[in-house]
Amino acid sequence: MKSIKLFCPATVANLSCGFDVLGLCLDNVGDEMIIHKTNEPGVRITKIVGADLPLEAEKNVAGVAALSMLSQWQTDFGFDIEIHKKIKAGSGIGSSAASAAGAVFGINELLGKPFEPKDLVWFAGWGEHAASGSYHADNVAPALLGGFTLVRGYNPLDVIKIDSPPDLFVAVIHPQIEVKTAEARAVLKKEVPLKAAIAQWGNVGGLVAGLYTHDYELIGRCLHDGVAEPYRKALIPGFDETKKTAMAHGALGAGISGSGPSIFALCKGLSTAEKVADAMSDIYETIGLPYHRHVSPVNPDGVKILEQQ
Incomplete structure (x- = not known):
């Protein structure tokens, strides 16, 4: 070759x-x-x-x-x-x-x-x-x-x-701004309170269990971030409203993709993922910020x- x-x-x-x-x-x-x-x-x-x-x-x-x-x-x-x-x-x-x-x-x-x-x-x-x-x-x-x-x-x-559960899809909205990984790391706290760490450990274990057992409800319950999201979301215009809208339209959970600014939502079924992506897109149409929209299987x-x- x-x-x-x-x-x-x-x-x-x-x-x-x-x-x-x-x-x-x-x-x-x-x-x-x-x-x-x-x-x-x-x-x-x-x-x-x-x-x-x-x-x-x-x-x-x-x-x-x-x-x-x-x-x-x-x-x-x-x-x-x-x-x-x-x-x-x-x-x-x-x-x-x-x-x-x-x-x-x-x-x-x-x-x-x-x-x-x-x-x-x-x-x-x-x-x-x-x-x-x-x-x-x-x-x-x-x-x-x-x-x-x-x-x-x-x-x-x-x-x-x-391996991914068979009916899991991902909706991603990418606001057309740049958030450098080094900058997104700089806003994080150097130490994590014990209470937040315990909650995070529990969610990681629960998410892994949900993926293995194809328990979509459990997957959704575990998509919470008390360590990075509270600080990084300030770098992403419209984040709170976009996440709320994704959940209202059927997403299992939503959050910051990597260090941002993209926002992801995990969804059960392609039709739900499309609806969620449309709803998240509407937020950025209202804000007037250009964006890219993706819907994908794993x-x-x-x-x-x-x-x-």
């Missing part, structure tokens, strides 16, 4: 109660990436379409992730990467994670798959570190593995994939191969 073309999916991280440990993979929202094997060693970002991002591999999340992987697997050839960005940077639906995940997945395929999926998550996390200044895998894990993922721990990395596979030669 000399080249590979990939679909690199968007993701929703945190899922309200699971700050830095929970995420899910979207199915119809994502970037495309083309990776060519070359005779010249090293990694080069040769083209970026749809975003103004660094071409230098050491400054680009895809390049950083790829170099991290190649530091563990020496080759006498290299790779050229084309990135076609369709996920806006700072959107809160895993733009940097899509690039990092696509790079390590594609190069691993071109190398003959020497690394396991868990290894790819580890390498891709270094791309996230370059983007935000902190190592986290709650976006790259679902982008690579699909479904829902739980990052149980980082030392060593321990990621559990959880992608069970993660990064997908579109073409290979």
Whole structure:
């Protein structure tokens, strides 16, 4: 194989109660990436379409992730990467994670798959570190593995994939403003009160149980965030009203996607997800703030191969 073309999916991280440990993979929202094997060693970002991002591999999340992987697997050839960005940077639906995940997945395929999926998550996390200044895998894990993922721990990395209940859909509204991950982290408190921590632990456990047992009501009861949302929602115009509206139109629960500004809602059934997305869109029509709207099932596979030669 000399080249590979990939679909690199968007993701929703945190899922309200699971700050830095929970995420899910979207199915119809994502970037495309083309990776060519070359005779010249090293990694080069040769083209970026749809975003103004660094071409230098050491400054680009895809390049950083790829170099991290190649530091563990020496080759006498290299790779050229084309990135076609369709996920806006700072959107809160895993733009940097899509690039990092696509790079390590594609190069691993071109190398003959020497690394396991868990290894790819580890390498891709270094791309996230370059983007935000902190190592986290709650976006790259679902982008690579699909479904829902739980990052149980980082030392060593321990990621559990959880298959999605069959009738679960995601509605996402993306107000066209940018919230940088580093800025969204800066507004958080350094310490969490014990009462809030206990509530958060209970909701994480309940959400995981609900996913395994396909208990949609339990899933909804657990989509609460007392750690990050109270501080981050001030960065998102219309957040409280949008969340309230989503719930009023049948969402199981709603919250901030990643560090924002996107707002997600989990819904039982496609028709409910469409109604919720329409209702959330109406809020931003009223505010007069441009937005993108997405309705998606949960992608069970993660990064997908579109073409290979």
